[in-house]
Amino acid sequence: MKGADRTSGGAGNSSPPPLQPAAELRGSQTRASIDKAERLRDALTLSLLPGLGPRTQASLLEVFGDPGNVLQADESSLMSVPGVGPKLVHTIRTAAHHVDPQGVLDWCRQNDCQVLLRGSDAYPNLLNDLDDAPSVLFCRGTMLPCDEIAVAIVGTRHATAYGTRQAERMAFALASAGVTVVSGLARGIDAAAHQGALSAGGRTVAVLGGGLGQIYPAEHAPLADSIADQGAVVSEFAPQAKPRGGMFPQRNRLIAALSLATLVVEAPDRSGALITARLAGELNRDCLAIPGPISSRASRGTNQLIRDGATLVQSVDDVLETLGPMTRAVKTSDGHEIRNPAELSLNDIERSVLECIQPDSTAIDRVIGDSKLPAHQVMATISVLEMRRLIRRLSGQYVSRI
Template sequence: MPAESSESDQLLLDQIQLNLIQGVGPRIRRSLLDQFGTPSQILNAPRQDLLNVPGIGEKLANAIIYRTAKSTAEEELQRCRAAGYQLLFEESDDYPSLLREMPDPPALLYCKGEILPEDELAVAIVGSRKCTHYGLQQAEKMAAALARAGVTVVSGLARGIDQAAHRGALKAGGRTIAVMATGLSHIYPPEHRELSEQVSAQGALVTEFPLDQAPVAGLFPQRNRIISGLSMGVLLIEAGRKSGALHTARHAYEQGRDVFAVPGRIDHPASAGCHDLIRDGAMLVRSVDDVLEGLSPAKTPVKVSENREVHTPRELSLSDFERDVLNLVTLEPQHLNEIVQSSNLDSSRILSTLTVLEMRKVVKRLPGGFLVRATG
């Protein structure tokens, strides 16, 4: 490594090196970090100390001790920088904050494109690869409506529902993030290469796997936790009882995310998994309004433009005039007369719109004629 490389580069190389060692998955990595503290200390740990960690056997201990990935880590970093990919790790400022809430966040996130602060307002859309025309229709329609409302659409770049979700967001001019189960050098399925380019231009391709990771069946369920982890809620469309999308729903529940499902024909197995989820408490979705109404409040206001912050997803379904009136209401209680006098807008329209905003639960009325902006 060149002498002028920074301390952060060394930390990044340690993260890459650990990530390149086969067998060090999210749970093993968490156990190692709990035991040793940092990737550098893991890579330099004595054999016996490694073997004392649950899940570490001779083969994996040898892979860590001999550090066979060292030169590969430097090459991996150079390749990423040459291609313009970002490498985000937990300690970096631009690492998605929602992922930090996960019990097993990805150690390293390879990113082609850009993850922006407003992407914290995100909903995942997942479902079956072998879906019906109805499923494709609903996925594209829901994704487009969410994108027009300012919500980033997250999915997995797979055939079927995932593909329709990305396309819907792209056609609506919105942002979309594809979470891959392969490395950035292996677009899968291969026929989605053009789609992947469009996604990275209007959002991001992300993966926790090294550049040259080829598709392996067991990695797809592992990546599903990142799909839900990047999102405030997960919307399932046409998931059968054996669909991998149900893994994403399970991760969502474990991560405290909201789960939604679009119903299908009750006699068609394509939606049986969705119907089971609805029966067990997932929110039934008839339109995008059901999703925006059902999403839990953002933990902090999300800045979606230079002059606009969103305190609760319900605000995303407001009209331009409703949004203008909402912006008159602050987080501190104000009297109704003070709010009306603070604007040049028509007072009668302000009053009627405030009533609508109260009904839509984005404004709260307090005793004495005071109003306050809702944050929950």
């Protein structure tokens, strides 16, 4: 019977399909590689077109779905997209005259630079919260999953000794706790933040306002090399794009988006750091500030942020407690999965108790049994975890993880 054939491995309907010939398999793999390379070139071409900003590019991709479809679209279809006029239509239709994607890829290969496509596993997940997230990100170094636990540290280029000291101190403490420090490689506060994270042996990400081949300021090229070895240097601009004034506000949105919170260390009342703080607020990310002397012009912006509702920060614990739970668990560089950055400051006993507590109601007796710790130690640890807002008491005998 046919049923017997299926269960006995006979020659009935259960027979496996014939193996795909090796030459055909190689052919399909080659086609897939070609398709991937074409998608990469199309994405590069579109993202590097002159006059096409990230917001209009996002609108085009929303309508056409794929960079290749945008480049092949007819004039009337392109004109139907908000923000697209005749001049931009002409640029898109003659894209090959404006962009050399293969030249860019060759430069990246020669300079150990990755091209991260939006939608790929390597693309930073936090950037997807931007309506105008770049479709292509150039990266020296490596972006890791643990970089989702990140805090931006920004401030004035004309930092005082006080500001430099506070930026380096806070970056060192955050990096030591396992938090990635994000900043913009500028003089002053940015450089101090990167250096503090590097000194701690932690991770740091620099977001540039120009191309990876045009490090600005030039004297920070060695710092950029160190960051690439211990984190990543990233940019949405073509590798040879020289930094211009309008690029830095555009860069700031990436700094805010790559971070769970933005910490402003020292900023006067007219500062790009305040733009980053505002963008962080628009993304529903926390805005933090270190206060400065009321007589210091360099701290007017930070003190005003605190007056307007930013969280006043004095220590790394203030930062970790503010960040709150994340939308999904993230694996740290040492292999732990955490749901809240405040977990980074836990000792071994506190972590072991927390891991025994579920998001649903968990009996304290079960926590005691699973942790194999003395009851009095578990009860004391539960009180600590509750104060740190990592768990909540549901009743006298039940707790749950936040």
